[in-house]
Amino acid sequence: MPVMPDSIDSLKGVSSGAASSPTFSPLYRQIKSLLLQRLESGEWRPGEAIPSESELATRFNVSQGTVRKAIDEMAAENLLIRRQGKGTFVASHDDPRAFFRFLRLVPLSGGIEQAQSVPLECWRAKAGPEVARMLELNIGDPINIVRRLLQFAGKPVVVDEIYLPGSIFGTVTLEMLRDYQGSLYSFFENRFGIRMIRAEERLRAVPADRASAELLRVAEGSPLLSVERVSFSYGDKPVEWRRGLYSTNEHCYFNELG
Amino acid sequence: MPVMPDSIDSLKGVSSGAASSPTFSPLYRQIKSLLLQRLESGEWRPGEAIPSESELATRFNVSQGTVRKAIDEMAAENLLIRRQGKGTFVASHDDPRAFFRFLRLVPLSGGIEQAQSVPLECWRAKAGPEVARMLELNIGDPINIVRRLLQFAGKPVVVDEIYLPGSIFGTVTLEMLRDYQGSLYSFFENRFGIRMIRAEERLRAVPADRASAELLRVAEGSPLLSVERVSFSYGDKPVEWRRGLYSTNEHCYFNELG
DNA sequence: GAGTGGTCTAGACCACAAC
């Protein structure tokens, strides 16, 4: 049985009338909101197909073109993936394409390398002021902290410190991390049902502290690329904060400006 | 008199037939190509309005919806800007919104600051191997080299070294740069008719050399963010290579991952 | 062949801007 109403008849035509509604949104955006609710609620899981455009059109009592426009926007935001002849699927971090969207590191010269994540430590702690602000928590709220090394072709390139709210992730253990094959976001998606859909990064150049220098096998004080990231799930909810130190001797952070 | 054919009747239906054409592209993409040609040729200049959707539909002998889809894609690529009730306009670097698309520097704390470009030097030279490769030139081809400082609120934050092909820019002088009020890309657009539409950046952390350290008022050897950029004009033609050294003590490079 | 997304059309009407 559907959990949510399947028709939006009552919302049609809201823009008609004397004064334009201050909260007006076109039909296809209302459809988009409904689809987002389904995704957020987990009714359609990552990797699964959603109903066909024509079925959704019938369900929502709108034309197929209107559903299409809603899906178009969501596909442009990498929330859905269309495959001609097969259907429309919920995007998943299991898809290797998602990996490069969230780790923009490329070798200075040479082809593509396989990345390997090596979990170092994992412990529970209380949120300090900075983490609390970034993750919209209260100071003292339980969090998980993960430290891990990222290697390319066996060489250490990134050391990450990752902060995860306990309210969402419960307890994360080093064993869980070590047992999992795949990216961290794939791990979050499959083990916790949390899907990262967007992130903000702030980059700076900083001198290597002693611990990081050892891990990355560079001299203490040598320049490292500091990448601070807040990741968001549905509804712009921040669910991860991390700081990575990148050794850019043999790799660089690649970005495309459009 | 139009320089190019205004009807694409002859291209309609190319996808029909027994075997699917290897070079098939839908009608709206053919329209898009035609519109791109107009932009590249300068028939419609930055800031100007292009003909209305219905006029283009009549001209090209297709439906308005097909023109619309072509324009939709170009608007998504920041080549055109739609304004309801007014028309569709060619994007321009005179628009301050374009500025932040190509300079992703934000203060670590505090609001928005006004940037100021200070040209330092400008001379002609011959392309070395690296510049030649980046700009798809031959070694020895004439280029212009510009050094300039970028200040925020009077403080030096970025020192740029910029390489411009002589074949496109002719001769650039320090006077031209000093006389111009506005961003560099705005300058290129208005003085040379060259519009940057896309760029690739590679970021690394490097130690400050002596000259840059003095300009940026940081210690020699302290970490700076190195940003190498290749900018492209229409047809993915590389027309600028630059290397910037960013002081990230009070600013950071902001990036959004989707 | 059946079902899916992708393209194209034609027409109606709405929202916005400018005269």
Added chain:
DNA sequence: TTGTGGTCTAGACCACTCG
């Protein structure tokens, strides 16, 4: 009032995938 882009519809047909 006119012209622009923005939305919505209904229907036709094409391209791709799979059984």
